[in-house]
Amino acid sequence: MKGASQTAIVAGGGPNGLAAAITLAKAGLQVTVLEAAEEVGGGARSSEAIVPDLVHDHCSAIHPMAVGSEFLAGLDLDRHGLSWLLPDIDCVHPLDDGSAGVLHRSVGQTADGLGADGRRWRALFDWTSQRFDMLAEDIMGPLLSIPGHPITLARFGAPTVLPASVLARLFRTDQGRALFGGVAAHAFRPLHYPMTSAIGLGIITAGHRHGWPVAAGGSQSITNALVATLDELGGKIETGVRVQAASQLPPADVTMFDLAPDAVAGILGDRMPGRIARAYNKLRRGPGAFKVDFAIEGAVPWTNPQARRAGTVHLGGPYAELAAAEREVHAGRMPQRPFVLVGQQYLADPERSVGNIHPLWT
Structure with missing residues (x-):
């Protein structure tokens, strides 16, 4: 060249x-x-x-994807001040009854918290999260290339073609369905569409390998x-x-x-x-996102105590409510209870705060 x-x-x-x-x-x-x-x-x-x-x-x-990026890792960006910080808990999806689906970095800890869905969670994420670094070389590289780890990619890739609604039905508990559905909703598409499982599987797998970090000092x-x-x-x-x-x-x-x-x-x-x-x-743009920044005094008084320790909180209710909201958005209508992402980056990076005033990202 x-x-x-x-x-x-x-x-x-x-x-x-x-x-x-x-x-x-x-x-x-x-x-x-x-x-x-x-x-x-x-x-x-x-x-x-x-x-x-x-x-x-x-x-x-x-x-979660950047910290596992082979490209970024190869640049030694820490020489220029980039460091990653992790919250106590990666993500919490609280429900109205005070319970929640809780995503920890550990597959085992997450599975243990999901009760009857623990075995299914382990089956989906234990093997692939241990091999995420190999996966990342293929899923984050050029689409038209020969995979370096075809068996690992095939095992990860098979369920990614499914709609998130199909995988969600594998879970028996409201907490398991909501936790998976909330991450899959990062696709900004109706959850019954093909391949909407891919986003959820990818981000959760990355998180179980590297966590869901924030960049110290801000993105x-x-x-x-x-x-x-x-x-x-x-x-x-x-x-x-x-x-x-x-x-x-x-x-x-x-x-x-x-x-x-x-x-x-x-x-x-x-x-x-x-x-x-x-x-x-002819490209059709996806739905927009409305973002609000808050300066809050003290902590958010979440009903679920684990949400008070989470870097990310998903507000979407049970899976059915979340899926309905995504369908409404895709149809160009504002849902009564939209899916809301809440970022509490200051829990991992206290230097972003000023005394007892904290930045809340939604």
């Missing part, structure tokens, strides 16, 4: 754009990242949104470490540069986009093959 290409442009400075830029720079290219906003990072940013020194994550908050720390790495490799970043047409792109041997498909189609115009452009422009 060094002989074939000398320069590269990456349009879009979110985490994926920065990762692409670092990969190209490591291969010897002179890389420039163009970002429309005044700072890079996309959703992996943090700021003092409400109270001075009170740190809120803008979007990405809990990182901004991930971006800062990536920027420092790119700078170390000689890469450049230009912010406040919105690319809307191919004519605005500097000449380069390689151009990559970390943008929405329809934005790329608009930029490239007739340079893009018509079939691909039509597919990009």
Whole structure:
């Protein structure tokens, strides 16, 4: 690649754009990242949104997949200040009767807390979580590639094609169904759709291997470490540069986009093959998410005591209520009781708080 290409442009400075830029720079290219906003990072940013020194994550908050990423691990980002912190409990899905499905890092501890569903939980996650690092090489790599661990991938992958509603029926307890369903709902799709199990299985398996950590100091720390790495490799970043047409792109041997498909189609115009452009422009966006940051005094008075120790709390009620809410959202209607993700990152990272005032992410 060094002989074939000398320069590269990456349009879009979110985490994926920065990762692409670092990969190209490591291969010897002179890389420039163009970002429309005044700072890079996309959703992996943090700021003092409400109270001075009170740190809120803008979007990405809990990182079970990032901590297990082979790419990030290979960059030694701790040299640039990135460290991961873990709460006492990864995730709790409380129910109205005061009980809860509780996700611990330990498969055994989680299974023990699920009573009659413990055996099923172990069957789903014990074997695969022990092999997650091998799995990660395949499931987080290029889709069109020969898997390095085909047997492990096949055993993990078989149930991922199922709707989450099918796997949820394997669980007998309200707590087991709600816990699995709440994580599967991260797919932002109706839970009776094919492959909605994949998100739940992937995130839970990752959590049982590495936990659900937060980045010390906020998700901004991930971006800062990536920027420092790119700078170390000689890469450049230009912010406040919105690319809307191919004519605005500097000449380069390689151009990559970390943008929405329809934005790329608009930029490239007739340079893009018509079939691909039509597919990009037909992309149907998923439902939006409404985010609220709170500054709270003291702790949230959860009915379930384990929720008071959890980095993530899923508010969705029993599985049937959760599934109904996801169907409503997909149909373009606001459910009466929407699924709410609550991040209590300060429990793992007390430095985000100011005295007894804490940032609550929802």
